[in-house]
Amino acid sequence: MGNILVLVFVAILLVFSALFSGLNLGFFTLNKDDLRRKAELGDKKAEEIYSIRKNGNLLLCTLLLGNVTVNSVLSVYMGTLTSGVIASVVSIFLIVVFGEILPQALFAHHAMRLGSKFSWIVRVFIFIYYPIAKPISMALDNALGEELSTVYSKKELEKIIDQGGDSQENAMDADERRIMKGALSYSEKNAGMIMTPRIAMVSVEINDELNDMNLEALREQGHSRIPVYVDSTDNIVGMLYVKDLLGHDMAGKRGGGLARRSVIFISPKKKLDDLLNDFKRTRNHLFVVVDDFGSVLGLVTIEDVIEEIIGAEIVDEFDQYEDLQKQAKSKMEKKVLL
Numbered sequence: 001m002g003n004i005l006v007l008v009f010v011a012i013l014l015v016f017s018a019l020f021s022g023l024n025l026g027f028f029t030l031n032k033d034d035l036r037r038k039a040e041l042g043d044k045k046a047e048e049i050y051s052i053r054k055n056g057n058l059l060l061c062t063l064l065l066g067n068v069t070v071n072s073v074l075s076v077y078m079g080t081l082t083s084g085v086i087a088s089v090v091s092i093f094l095i096v097v098f099g100e101i102l103p104q105a106l107f108a109h110h111a112m113r114l115g116s117k118f119s120w121i122v123r124v125f126i127f128i129y130y131p132i133a134k135p136i137s138m139a140l141d142n143a144l145g146e147e148l149s150t151v152y153s154k155k156e157l158e159k160i161i162d163q164g165g166d167s168q169e170n171a172m173d174a175d176e177r178r179i180m181k182g183a184l185s186y187s188e189k190n191a192g193m194i195m196t197p198r199i200a201m202v203s204v205e206i207n208d209e210l211n212d213m214n215l216e217a218l219r220e221q222g223h224s225r226i227p228v229y230v231d232s233t234d235n236i237v238g239m240l241y242v243k244d245l246l247g248h249d250m251a252g253k254r255g256g257g258l259a260r261r262s263v264i265f266i267s268p269k270k271k272l273d274d275l276l277n278d279f280k281r282t283r284n285h286l287f288v289v290v291d292d293f294g295s296v297l298g299l300v301t302i303e304d305v306i307e308e309i310i311g312a313e314i315v316d317e318f319d320q321y322e323d324l325q326k327q328a329k330s331k332m333e334k335k336v337l338l
Contacts, residue, residue, distance in 0.1 A: 020067035022103030057137035192268025195298035
């Protein structure tokens with residue numbers, strides 16, 4: 001009868017050993033900042049776990065003290081059942097397999113679910129071990145400082161977004177993931193990378209007559225703003241807004257007659273986040289891109305920046321080509337061949 005009671009007690013101790021070991025791994029595989037965000041979004045499981053997990057050193061000391069206590073008592077009781085060597089071997093086997101490996105594997109796969117279910121018992125043991133665990137945890141807090149928050153780089157965030165798309169719990173669709181990744185990466189690009197190259201520009205000379213033929217050609221291009229130049233496209237002096245042509249008698253009118261003189265020139269090295277801010281600040285949606293010597297390289301619009309953010313081309317019913325940069329490159333290749 002005595003041996004049966006000892007076996008029952010050993011089994012109970014083994015269960016607690018498994019519980020302490022599993023909870024230790026399970027709680028600390030859950031990132032504190034992630035738990036806080038989930039809790040703020042209304043996740044009840046995360047809220048339950050975070051209330052314990054936020055005091056990391058106190059939780060760690062409690063679980064380790066409990067685990068050491070249980071394993072020590074377990075070894076002693078195993079010694080009453082068998083001889084020393086056998087007791088040691090059996091204790092090691094039971095503790096390693098059933099008290100460490102299996103519970104840690106289980107809690108690692110179901111940390112959130114199991115952690116929330118057993119959070120009440122952790123609170124009980126925090127209360128029991130508090131007189132010992134609290135001073136130790138305070139010493140660790142003073143020596144090591146608070147647990148560092150996790151800071152993700154842009155590349156890591158992009159990976160998280162990609163991996164989140166494979167999760168059944170994630171409601172993000174492919175379009176949302178593409179836009180989020182575009183918003184993270186667009187500031188690393190510059191105007192020269194997204195501009196419409198000079199060879200694909202549509203422009204008019206300041207003295208070009210705005211007759212029916214020229215107006216029809218401009219209309220077919222589908223652009224709302226047309227650069228106006230003197231002698232060469234390197235000398236852009238104004239911008240012709242197609243809407244300004246409406247309601248005017250074009251007889252005898254020339255390109256420079258209706259052109260607005262507000263032209264903004266930028267470097268091809270300007271980052272897209274700065275470029276977007278400039279578009280908003282100046283209320284101008286088209287800039288001319290020039291090199292260090294003032295030669296025109298191309299045009300960039302607010303639409304070009306938005307396309308980089310959403311990761312897709314914006315094509316309306318008037319666009320002849322989906323990608324003007326690709327079209328310009330094709331033209332250049334044909335010129336080289338000729």
